[in-house]
Amino acid sequence: MLQINNLRASIDDKQILKGINLEVKPGEVHAIMGPNGSGKSTLSSVIAGREGYEVSGEVLFNGNDLLEMAPEVRAWEGIFLAFQYPVEIPGVSNTNFMRTCINEQRKYKGLPEMDASTFLRTMREKAELVELDPNLMKRSVNQGFSGGEKKRNEIFQLAMLEPKLAILDETDSGLDIDALRIVSNGVNKLRNKDNAFVVITHYQRLLDYIVPDFVHVLMNGQIVKSGTKELAYELEEKGYDWLKTELKATV
Amino acid sequence: MSTIAPANTLTDRLTVFANQLAGDPLEGMRRAAAADFARLGLPHTDLEDWKYTNFKGLQQLDALAPLPILDEAAIDLNKYRIAGIDAYELVFINGRFAGTLSSRFESEQRFISSLALARNLRTGLLLEHLGMYAQQQNEGLTALNTALAPDGFVIHLAKNEVCERPVVIYHISTGTKERGWVNQRNLVIAEAGSQLTVIEKYISDSPIFDNVVTEVVVGSNADVAHYKLQTRYGDAWHVGTTRVEQARDSRYYNATISWSGELVRNNLQTRHNGTGCETHYFGLYLLDHDNLIDNHTLVDHAQPHCNSHELYKGIVGPAGKAVFNGKVMVRPDAQKTDAYQSNANILLADTGTINTKPELEIFADDVKCSHGATIGQLDLNELFYLKTRGIGEEKARTILLTAFAGEVIEAIRIDALREDLLAQLMDELHRMQITF
Ligand SMILES: Nc1ncnc2c1ncn2[C@@H]1O[C@H](COP(=O)(O)OP(=O)(O)O)[C@@H](O)[C@H]1O
Ligand SMILES: [Mg+2]
Numbered sequence: 017m018l019q020i021n022n023l024r025a026s027i028d029d030k031q032i033l034k035g036i037n038l039e040v041k042p043g044e045v046h047a048i049m050g051p052n053g054s055g056k057s058t059l060s061s062v063i064a065g066r067e068g069y070e071v072s073g074e075v076l077f078n079g080n081d082l083l084e085m086a087p088e089v090r091a092w093e094g095i096f097l098a099f100q101y102p103v104e105i106p107g108v109s110n111t112n113f114m115r116t117c118i119n120e121q122r123k124y125k126g127l128p129e130m131d132a133s134t135f136l137r138t139m140r141e142k143a144e145l146v147e148l149d150p151n152l153m154k155r156s157v158n159q160g161f162s163g164g165e166k167k168r169n170e171i172f173q174l175a176m177l178e179p180k181l182a183i184l185d186e187t188d189s190g191l192d193i194d195a196l197r198i199v200s201n202g203v204n205k206l207r208n209k210d211n212a213f214v215v216i217t218h219y220q221r222l223l224d225y226i227v228p229d230f231v232h233v234l235m236n237g238q239i240v241k242s243g244t245k246e247l248a249y250e251l252e253e254k255g256y257d258w259l260k261t262e263l264k265a266t267v
Numbered sequence: 268m269s270t271i272a273p274a275n276t277l278t279d280r281l282t283v284f285a286n287q288l289a290g291d292p293l294e295g296m297r298r299a300a301a302a303d304f305a306r307l308g309l310p311h312t313d314l315e316d317w318k319y320t321n322f323k324g325l326q327q328l329d330a331l332a333p334l335p336i337l338d339e340a341a342i343d344l345n346k347y348r349i350a351g352i353d354a355y356e357l358v359f360i361n362g363r364f365a366g367t368l369s370s371r372f373e374s375e376q377r378f379i380s381s382l383a384l385a386r387n388l389r390t391g392l393l394l395e396h397l398g399m400y401a402q403q404q405n406e407g408l409t410a411l412n413t414a415l416a417p418d419g420f421v422i423h424l425a426k427n428e429v430c431e432r433p434v435v436i437y438h439i440s441t442g443t444k445e446r447g448w449v450n451q452r453n454l455v456i457a458e459a460g461s462q463l464t465v466i467e468k469y470i471s472d473s474p475i476f477d478n479v480v481t482e483v484v485v486g487s488n489a490d491v492a493h494y495k496l497q498t499r500y501g502d503a504w505h506v507g508t509t510r511v512e513q514a515r516d517s518r519y520y521n522a523t524i525s526w527s528g529e530l531v532r533n534n535l536q537t538r539h540n541g542t543g544c545e546t547h548y549f550g551l552y553l554l555d556h557d558n559l560i561d562n563h564t565l566v567d568h569a570q571p572h573c574n575s576h577e578l579y580k581g582i583v584g585p586a587g588k589a590v591f592n593g594k595v596m597v598r599p600d601a602q603k604t605d606a607y608q609s610n611a612n613i614l615l616a617d618t619g620t621i622n623t624k625p626e627l628e629i630f631a632d633d634v635k636c637s638h639g640a641t642i643g644q645l646d647l648n649e650l651f652y653l654k655t656r657g658i659g660e661e662k663a664r665t666i667l668l669t670a671f672a673g674e675v676i677e678a679i680r681i682d683a684l685r686e687d688l689l690a691q692l693m694d695e696l697h698r699m700q701i702t703f
Contacts, residue, residue: 087655088659103649103652105652107673120658177656
């Protein structure tokens with residue numbers, strides 16, 4: 017599904033991603049862990065299509081060159097990024113926003129607009145999935161939402177748009193244990209054999225709920241170690257410094 | 268189309284008018300104003316108030332063409348009508364009151380009619396109020412208007428009269444290719460405890476220079492909502508001065524929406540003459556070509572315990588030029604004033620121009636005054652967020668701009684008008700996206 021080969025990205029001559037390789041297949045969940053500033057959000061931004069980076073290397077999505085596509089085309093093709101810091105959009109109601117997103121996607125696929133009652137029913141169902149207060153739907157996107165509500169709104173959007181590949185950038189940070197459980201349950205219900213998740217997190221805690229097939233450690237712009245979920249426990253126990261020393265030793 | 272109105276140039280008009288004044292109840296006022304105009308002349312950029320408003324066309328006022336007099340029966344008002352509002356309608360075509368298209372109402376309690384008719388029907392009212400508030404001693408075009416304006420609308424609500432239907436004034440220029448000019452003089456008197464909604468809609472199918480002066484008196488505990496729409500104003504030139512006088516515990520609520528017109532200058536001034544007044548100003552301007560839209564506002568807090576709230580927003584295209592000047596005067600007696608002013612602008616390209624100038628003059632110490640002026644561009648984070656959800660560049664920009672400008676439209680308290688303007692706004696902004 018997603019194939020990343022030797023991906024490099026820099027901004028203002030500052031090299032942030034220094035040759036990333038990663039393959040994600042349908043049905044898989046990959047976790048990416050790593051210390052602050054290692055390039056996790058940059059990787060997700062580059063995949064989602066944020067401008068302003070100088071990018072080299074290759075990112076293929078179902079065989080197509082992702083880097084050539086505008087961000088909205090990536091979304092239509094099935095990429096979704098749950099933002100580490102969801103953006104507030106004053107003056108645009110959640111409902112209108114979602115309706116536009118759904119219908120733009122349907123237009124791309126040659127489908128007619130979703131009828132109003134199906135849309136509202138779907139909204140209600142998906143909001144329940146992440147236990148999001150229906151009153152938030154009338155409010156401006158993310159404006160005045162609590163930290164937890166913002167994160168749940170991201171997963172709600174994910175549920176509405178049904179992407180093939182979802183990247184969750186630190187969706188767990190700032191969530192209390194109940195919210196974490198709600199968000200994880202939502203994600204687990206959305207998992208199936210045709211879609212895939214890349215879950216970026218700081219803490220092994222999340223991975224108790226969303227159990228990954230693979231764990232990768234991103235440090236200083238590179239994936240320095242990959243393994244199964246046991247790697248996450250090891251990291252939790254020994255810290256990133258352990259990995260740094262181990263890496264030095266192998267060099 | 269029939270004959271042509273005589274004596275349309277400035278000099279002609281001023282001579283002819285002097286000979287016609289005998290017996291006119293307004294004679295004294297008109298002669299004084301003509302003298303004021305002779306002293307003041309037309310505005311120019313050397314004047315502080317006109318510094319950023321280069322109204323070159325004004326110097327050709329003398330050369331403007333006369334306006335055709337049209338057959339009212341040939342005008343289809345539905346072309347211009349705001350849909351879905353049950354309203355009194357006063358229609359002016361090329362500056363002339365179109366009686367057959369209008370729904371006049373003239374009772375003791377409620378007078379909704381024209382200035383020419385009011386001259387006989389409400390002589391006392393005119394003599395008491397007309398020309399008493401607008402500052403013709405220091406504004407040439409106001410003086411010119413007072414001297415010359417043949418007609419306009421007059422609304423009078425007697426004490427405690429609640430006018431449930433809004434009054435819509437359609438001010439239409441049509442039927443010619445050459446620019447003409449119109450002086451329109453309006454008066455609104457809402458006596459104590461009355462309630463009124465007025466919508467002025469300026470429409471230009473033909474090029475026009477509208478010189479408009481409107482005096483509004485809001486009696487104690489009266490409530491006036493006043494909308495000024497320049498949404499279908501072609502390449503009009505417009506200088507409009509609205510002067511409001513508020514008595515104690517009154518409310519005045521204004522929204523001025525401008526997204527067309529070649530050269531537009533709106534002056535909006537309110538003075539508090541009693542305690543407990545509340546004033547709201549909302550404004551929106553969109554400049555989609557090399558036009559100029561200028562809003563000069565004033566709230567004169569002359570009494571204690573009054574509030575004013577002002578929000579003006581603008582979107583300026585690559586060739587547009589917008590001016591906002593918001594003066595808030597808090598006089599020494601005006602303790603416990605609460606005044607808020609905000610002017611927010613989005614420049615679509617850095618070639619557009621916006622001159623924004625908040626002017627706060629505060630002479631009382633126990634007051635709460637705040638103001639803010641911003642000039643920015645669309646937020647790239649917001650744009651990116653929308654795109655990652657499958658909304659393309661053009662649509663995303665339109666959505667964000669509509670949300671920005673929509674805040675002003677949301678302030679309109681007439682549902683049908685608000686919905687109509689919101690839909691138009693979306694189209695307008697979408698068109699602007701395509702053009703640039
Ligand atoms: N727009 C930017 N301009 C300059 N440096 C940036 C920018 N975005 C990120 N960086 C830098 O790139 C590095 C990686 O950042 P980021 O991808 O946010 O890391 P993480 O998500 O792993 O914490 C950091 O050193 C950060 O300061
Ligand atoms: Mg990050």
